[in-house]
Amino acid sequence: MAIDFSNSWLIAMALNTVLLGLAWLAPKALLTPAGLVHAWVLGVLIWGSLGWQGYTVVMVYFLVGSAVTRIGRAQKEAAGIAEKRSGARGPENVWGSALIGALCALGLLLLPATDIEGRSLLLLGYVASFATKLSDTTASEVGKAYGKRTFLITTLQAVPRGTEGAVSLEGTLAGAVASVAIALVGWGVSMIDPLGIGLCIVAALVATTVESLIGATLQDQWDWLTNELVNVINTLVGAIAAMGLALLIRLWVAI
Numbered sequence: 204m205a206i207d208f209s210n211s212w213l214i215a216m217a218l219n220t221v222l223l224g225l226a227w228l229a230p231k232a233l234l235t236p237a238g239l240v241h242a243w244v245l246g247v248l249i250w251g252s253l254g255w256q257g258y259t260v261v262m263v264y265f266l267v268g269s270a271v272t273r274i275g276r277a278q279k280e281a282a283g284i285a286e287k288r289s290g291a292r293g294p295e296n297v298w299g300s301a302l303i304g305a306l307c308a309l310g311l312l313l314l315p316a317t318d319i320e321g322r323s324l325l326l327l328g329y330v331a332s333f334a335t336k337l338s339d340t341t342a343s344e345v346g347k348a349y350g351k352r353t354f355l356i357t358t359l360q361a362v363p364r365g366t367e368g369a370v371s372l373e374g375t376l377a378g379a380v381a382s383v384a385i386a387l388v389g390w391g392v393s394m395i396d397p398l399g400i401g402l403c404i405v406a407a408l409v410a411t412t413v414e415s416l417i418g419a420t421l422q423d424q425w426d427w428l429t430n431e432l433v434n435v436i437n438t439l440v441g442a443i444a445a446m447g448l449a450l451l452i453r454l455w456v457a458i
Contacts, residue, residue: 215250219243233269234292241294245301252308256392257329261301263388264333267381268300268340275348299431303332303438320453327449328442330389331403334382335441336434338407339414341381346374356415368419382407398452402445410441 223243226234234242242265250258269292298305307329314321346353347364350371355362362369386403389395395403414437422428 299434331445342378345377406445
């Protein structure tokens with residue numbers, strides 16, 4: 204039986220199987236064994252529903268996010284604030300970062316091709332979710348490594364690096380650059396328009412601020428409010444903020 208190489212789902216499975224094998228053989232693990240399996244599922248879903256464009260966005264997020272996790276790793280490990288497993292991602296990290304993006308991708312499968320406005324909103328939400336997560340990851344890792352003065356977002360009281368809900372100028376600026384980078388990638392692969400770039404950047408700023416507020420006020424009080432769940436909330440806020448702003452602009456223009 205001939206294989207239909209025009210089928211995006213077959214391409215997705217073949218490509219991700221090859222990449223999984225390469226990742227398994229890599230000398231420095233970016234994913235745990237279970238994380239590799241879950242990343243394969245995510246990769247197939249993204250390529251199958253959004254093609255190479257959506258896959259490019261998630262791969263840029265993953266590679267850059269993994270790289271920034273290793274910034275200043277030695278000093279962060281010495282201070283006890285480094286990511287566990289030397290930054291290798293497990294299933295909880297995969298879905299904590301990408302669940303909202305995956306749901307946007309699934310939504311696009313359900314929407315008819317004629318619903319141009321609905322599809323553009325979900326594409327915007329997809330890109331915004333990863334812009335938000337990379338912004339959060341970069342801000343956190345750069346802040347923990349290079350933040351000279353770290354403040355609790357609710358009180359502006361000076362706190363040690365790595366404190367939940369803490370922010371620093373260095374981390375905030377790095378996070379903003381990261382959100383710009385993902386937004387530009389999304390625009391470069393024609394998933395969003397130039398306005399969408401600005402919306403993703405604003406949404407990422409709003410969402411990372413909400414994430415810091417949660418970390419400063421609620422996360423230590425509730426055991427079930429894990430970092431991974433906070434990541435889901437963070438990316439959800441980013442996606443909703445971007446889509447909500449886009450809807451408000453459409454309504455404003457229509458008036």
